[in-house]
Amino acid sequence: MSATAIEVSQLRKSYGPVQAVRGIDVAIDAGETVALLGPNGAGKSTTIDMILGLAEPDGGTVSVFGGTPSAAVDSGAVGAMLQTGALIRDLTVGELVAMVASLYPAPLAVAEALELTGLSEIAAQRTQKLSGGQTQRVRFAVALVSDARLLVLDEPTVAMDVEGRRSFWTTMRELAARGKTILFATHYLEEADAYADRAVLMAHGRVVADGPPTEIRAMVGTRTIRATLPGADLDALAGLPGVSGVERRGEAVVLSCADSDAAIRALLVAYPDARDLEIAAAGLEEAFLQLTADAPPDAAPGTEPAAAAAFGGGGR
Amino acid sequence: MDGEGDSDTPDGEGEVPDSEDDCDTSDGQGPTGAAMSAFAYTRFELLRTLRNRRFFILSLGFPLVLFFLIAGPQRNNHNLAGTGIYAPLYYMVGMVSFGTMSGMLSSGARISAERAVGWNRQLRISPLSTRAYLRAKVLTAYMMALLTILVLYASGAALGVSLPAGEWLHMTVLILICLIPFAALGIAVGHTLTPDSIGPAVGGGVALLAFLGGTWFPIPSHGFLHDVGQILPSYWLVQAGHVALGGHAWPAEAWIVIAVWTAVFAVLARYAYRHDTGRV
Numbered sequence: 111m112s113a114t115a116i117e118v119s120q121l122r123k124s125y126g127p128v129q130a131v132r133g134i135d136v137a138i139d140a141g142e143t144v145a146l147l148g149p150n151g152a153g154k155s156t157t158i159d160m161i162l163g164l165a166e167p168d169g170g171t172v173s174v175f176g177g178t179p180s181a182a183v184d185s186g187a188v189g190a191m192l193q194t195g196a197l198i199r200d201l202t203v204g205e206l207v208a209m210v211a212s213l214y215p216a217p218l219a220v221a222e223a224l225e226l227t228g229l230s231e232i233a234a235q236r237t238q239k240l241s242g243g244q245t246q247r248v249r250f251a252v253a254l255v256s257d258a259r260l261l262v263l264d265e266p267t268v269a270m271d272v273e274g275r276r277s278f279w280t281t282m283r284e285l286a287a288r289g290k291t292i293l294f295a296t297h298y299l300e301e302a303d304a305y306a307d308r309a310v311l312m313a314h315g316r317v318v319a320d321g322p323p324t325e326i327r328a329m330v331g332t333r334t335i336r337a338t339l340p341g342a343d344l345d346a347l348a349g350l351p352g353v354s355g356v357e358r359r360g361e362a363v364v365l366s367c368a369d370s371d372a373a374i375r376a377l378l379v380a381y382p383d384a385r386d387l388e389i390a391a392a393g394l395e396e397a398f399l400q401l402t403a404d405a406p407p408d409a410a411p412g413t414e415p416a417a418a419a420a421f422g423g424g425g426r
Numbered sequence: 427m428d429g430e431g432d433s434d435t436p437d438g439e440g441e442v443p444d445s446e447d448d449c450d451t452s453d454g455q456g457p458t459g460a461a462m463s464a465f466a467y468t469r470f471e472l473l474r475t476l477r478n479r480r481f482f483i484l485s486l487g488f489p490l491v492l493f494f495l496i497a498g499p500q501r502n503n504h505n506l507a508g509t510g511i512y513a514p515l516y517y518m519v520g521m522v523s524f525g526t527m528s529g530m531l532s533s534g535a536r537i538s539a540e541r542a543v544g545w546n547r548q549l550r551i552s553p554l555s556t557r558a559y560l561r562a563k564v565l566t567a568y569m570m571a572l573l574t575i576l577v578l579y580a581s582g583a584a585l586g587v588s589l590p591a592g593e594w595l596h597m598t599v600l601i602l603i604c605l606i607p608f609a610a611l612g613i614a615v616g617h618t619l620t621p622d623s624i625g626p627a628v629g630g631g632v633a634l635l636a637f638l639g640g641t642w643f644p645i646p647s648h649g650f651l652h653d654v655g656q657i658l659p660s661y662w663l664v665q666a667g668h669v670a671l672g673g674h675a676w677p678a679e680a681w682i683v684i685a686v687w688t689a690v691f692a693v694l695a696r697y698a699y700r701h702d703t704g705r706v
Binding site: 165184188189190192199205208 | 466470473474475478543544547548551552555704
């Protein structure tokens, strides 16, 4: 199956003066597992709301399985786990999942959904008596009991503990293997890296990169080198092998490196007086800033950062 | 299960959307998937309401306590304020109007609470149709109203109210009809107000409507209060009881007032529901 599951074109959405989504284009094939990656406020949830028909775009189009989002939702083709949300009270876990199952044309068996999410043992508990982690698992069960072709999950692991996360991703792998199309939002690069075929990186309401997670990872620089180097020429530093970005912080410089080994050797040759050297894994937040530094938040569409050009059309 | 077949077709979308309409007209026509789901959703909603003991007891308890406090001391008054109506009967009917109005609008409070936790958005990304959703909410509200009515009838009977079976039935049917606009109003406020504002809104609104509708004392037969009362659904809700007691006839005006308020509140409810997709 190579049909298109989701096609988003020139999508825009503002909330008052805040431009949450500024003209994005993304196409996701049926059967793909795609991570929508980005820091808080990047526009991930707004994009997901529009894909689910919960928000109306100001401009551009969204199509899901070739139709409108609401047509896809009405046909039962979409199961989703929203970012925020608690459960309604006065039902047991099993009843709540059964209630949602009853809304879909061809749901999973309730017992199977509970089994997949590790809820079988607390199926008889009332929803108002669950822990945060259990609640999150019930919300996951609610999304997957639909047995929908498309699963959309907005930061699904945020409230989960380590064990919860692991079993969550095990289940997701199984669902992907069954041919589901999966779109999940996350701000963990590791999750995108480990579980997605492809990552769409968003920042400031734009897609700044779109490609296999490994490429995104290489692009955002796996390491940073920090060195005290007064009066260094930033342009010269940026030209060193393995260096993808340079930033001055007082007396120090911070080099974002695609290849930190090459960079550190070159740095010490070119600047023998560099001291207080530190090499660290780049935080994703920093990497995002790095990637989006040349795309000021109010830049007009069309002046996309170089990164987008590099990956433009990737994964389509 | 005909659902099995759907999942095998590569493009199963065509079949299900129409079923929203099917299930509205075919409640007795057999177990189509959508009709089953509409029923299942309603069933779970009713179950949730019955299980919410605090809501349940308070909803039924308040009208009951008020009734005994007001009607109890007047149980020997057979000519209330010169109307010729037996006092406990008058207050029973008044309390039914108060209790059922509250019950209908409290369903709005439950909707508001569901929205606040984000559940409403979860429902919107399921195939549950708007109609099936609204029907479940209306039926749940009606279940509470019916229970309120039965409890108050029983209490009235305990104080000495006695009516022919036909009149109990006549009164009940008219009351249930007069509650339609309140069902729509409950949904409208539920999808508009937040849980912290809906309490005062519903409490104040019901008190005002009950006051102007003649729940607490007979509305004068002319004057300002009379004129205002004539155009309120709560007035006719109270009259629904009185008509059956051999009071005034049930005029065309009553049907018009109820129909107009139903239309107004239904439009508001629809608008509120449609525009309520955001994160609360």
